[in-house]
Amino acid sequence: MNFSYCYALLFVVFVGLLNFSCGDPTDGFTNIPLTEANFDIQHPYNLPLADRYSYENGVRRLWVYSTDKPHSPNSRTQPRTEVRIRGYDYTSGVWQFEGYGYVPQPTSGATIAQIHGAAHDSSTIILRIYDGDMRYYSGDLIETNMYDRWFRLNIIHDVEGGKVTVFIDGVQKFETNDRGPSDDFYFKCGVYAAPKDISHYMESRWRDIKIYKK
Template sequence: MPSVRRRRCGVETRIFALGYDYTSGVWQFEGNFYVPQGSSGVIIMQIHGAATEATTLQLRVYNGDLKYYGNNVVASNIYDKWLRLNVIHNVGAGKVTIFIDGEQKLVVNGHGRANFYFKYGVYGALSASSNYMESRWKEVKLFKK
């Protein structure tokens, strides 16, 4: 996929095909991403849907760190390099597991049952987002167990 680049609002790709929205099971998102220096305060990947919130997962970039929402650091110093992201969502267990380059980085609780789907790209949903936003993605795949 080509680079995703926009000013302010951003652009995201929803995995939108028959059978890729889900309410149960174990699902895995895999993709290689690249975020250039200067993109900050942006969301680059989400699991959309939750019982009481809009999302179950947001991966955000702040000053070169990839974070779970704005809290836990998933990976540091990510600017200007390709990284492989794997996110496993076990709906029944209520767990989301995040891997970077094959290394488990974080396991978090889900936010309740809902209709879920994956999104990736770049989205400046925060008031602190940079004017310039970009993420590049390639080899995006979904798996269902």
């Protein structure tokens, strides 16, 4: 058999195995059906929901201004308009959030997705947009050039393994240790102003939000 032919055949097999092993972040997970009752929208307490949220043609649009009130009169947190997934809080197992997001300019200093709950903090992971880049809280860079395009976001939380993994458009971009056990983990997405360095206007849009469990 011709040597070059054998080499080419082995290369094709190797590439096929590599692609197979990469797979999709949802492989091996079970999709948990969501209804509209699972989507709780937190928004500035002194405004009607329609002033900061819309849901049309399958797209949830959430926006907030830096001068807005928090979501509760008793809260001292920053302004937010966020989807809080209810009905599937968890304390163990492997769980996954999936959604297609869109962040328009000039949104900056805004959390667009998070896992709420941790042993010694309010959150296990926060994904923030700063000047078009996605960061882990205000630190590690996860992805660049996020403005004005639809992207697929998958966040996997392995509670027993103590790991959180982030995928953008099906490609693993980040992995970190979680922040310890909690009696109340849950997923959120939308816009939630960071403590500082925020734009006056912040917005994100979401469609095809799903929850998976393994």
